[in-house]
Amino acid sequence: MRHQNLWAPWRISYLKGLGDDPASTAQDHAPGAPGTCFLCDAFDNLAEDQARERMILLADERGSLMMNRYPYSNGHLLVAPKHHVADISELSSDERAGLMELADLGNRLLRKAMRCQGVNLGMNLGRCAGAGVPGHCHMHLVPRWNGDSNFMQACAGARVIPQALDESYAVLIEAMNKG
Ligand SMILES: [Zn+2]
Numbered sequence: 001m002r003h004q005n006l007w008a009p010w011r012i013s014y015l016k017g018l019g020d021d022p023a024s025t026a027q028d029h030a031p032g033a034p035g036t037c038f039l040c041d042a043f044d045n046l047a048e049d050q051a052r053e054r055m056i057l058l059a060d061e062r063g064s065l066m067m068n069r070y071p072y073s074n075g076h077l078l079v080a081p082k083h084h085v086a087d088i089s090e091l092s093s094d095e096r097a098g099l100m101e102l103a104d105l106g107n108r109l110l111r112k113a114m115r116c117q118g119v120n121l122g123m124n125l126g127r128c129a130g131a132g133v134p135g136h137c138h139m140h141l142v143p144r145w146n147g148d149s150n151f152m153q154a155c156a157g158a159r160v161i162p163q164a165l166d167e168s169y170a171v172l173i174e175a176m177n178k179g
Contacts (some may be wrong), residue, residue: 037084037133037135037136038054038133039064039078039080039084039133039136039138040084040136041054042054042056042059042064042066042080043059043064043082046059052169052173054066055067055069055165055169057077057106057109057169057172057173057176058102058105058176059082061082061098062081062082062095062098062099062101062102063079063080063081063082063095063098063099063102064078064079064080064082064102065077065078065079065102065105065106066078066080067165067168067169067172068140069165070132071142071165072140072142073142073143073144073148074114074143074164074165074168075110075114075116075142075143075168075172076140076141076142076143077106077109077110077140077141078138078139078140078141079099079102079103079106079138079139079141080099080136080137080138080139081095081098081099081137081138082095083095084135084136085136085137086125086126086134086135086136086137087125087126087137088123088125088137090137091137099139103121103139103141105176106141107119107121107141109172109175109176110141110143110172112175113168113171113172113174113175114143114168114171114172115145116143116144116145117144117145117146118143118144118145118146119141119142119143119144120140120141120142120144121139121140121141121142122139122140123137123138123139123140124140125137
């Protein structure tokens, strides 16, 4: 498949250095054996550089907030509960409330740090619904900008360049640490 680089509306001046081995990245979107779920791994005691490598913005009792390494657009975030369950119906009310709080945190970060004007927020529950990690339910937040209506289409088969993700991680984590 021919890969196209995404046009990115922020400061990216060069395109290079794509790693083609998805297994080499911290996020494994294949159905994980126990102990290999990257959404659970976010709760390991990670040093700052490990968290940055895995693009984890936050992991606390409410759940985790991280960037998606296989994004629909740069800034695509994942929000997951701490509890490894396939469906939101298996979460407690408190866990569901915590998940929504983190979704709102992600929403505010994207608007503030990525200056997006809108956000698509959704969940794919079950493999047939498109879940890449069907064992651990999670929300997607995809930032949107005015006039990007053709942008999503352009993403089919595309790769977002790693430098763009690294820069986005830097601005998102800075915005979060500032509160
Ligand atoms: Zn998990």
